Amino acid sequence: MTILTLAENIGILSFALSGLLISYKERLDILGLFIIMFLTALGGGVVRDMLLGDPPYSFTHLLPVSMVLFVMAVGLFFKLHRNESLERNFWYILSDTLGLVSFAIAGAIVALKAGFNIYGVIFLSLITAIGGGTLRDVLLNQIPFFLKSEFYGSVAMIIGILVYILSMSDLLNPWTLLLLFAGGVALRLLAYYRGWHLPRI
Secondary structure (H helix, E strand, O other), rough: OOHHHHHHHHHHHHHHHHHHHHHHHOOOOHHHHHHHHHHHHHHHHHHHHHOOOOOOHHHHHHHHHHHHHHHHHHHHHOOOOOOOOHHHOOOHHHHHHHHHHHHHHHHHHHHOOOOOHHHHHHHHHHHHHHHHHHHHHOOOOOOHHHOOOOOOOHHHHHHHHHHHHHOOOOOOOOHHHHHHHHHHHHHHHHHHHOOOOOOOO
């Protein structure tokens, strides 16, 4: 399994869980639950692949949707929502963070393979990380989460910059990506619990 595939799979599983918990909050039926999970977990990758002119991976391979269905079954069986608000739900906070960081890394790697410059790497990292959540929020008639949340989209952009720098320095390898993953998760969680925000207008 390549680093890219691993990052994608972690992102899919994590965002599928966060989509499941949001669906609980919105009291959606079973079809609505699946659609929201699908968009959250796979939407960013689909948008990224379309921008690159590639067939969306989620539509040419069985594994992505199968993972979404697996998370759906596990979440329903164990009742992971536990009637808590999303702001206090540990599983939501953790899954959303892992998905954000994993997809930001995956998007940056795909951009490097496509020969993008630093701006393209940052943009594709951001789109892959927040694209699915943005589609989900638009469908639910909400302001996209990354436009109002603590250091959310910013974390994805920082990861894109660092992946590019590592690549240009010939330091991009599984160990540096693991450190970047841990650092990204720590930064996002710290921003969440400390309530850090970019300056607001």
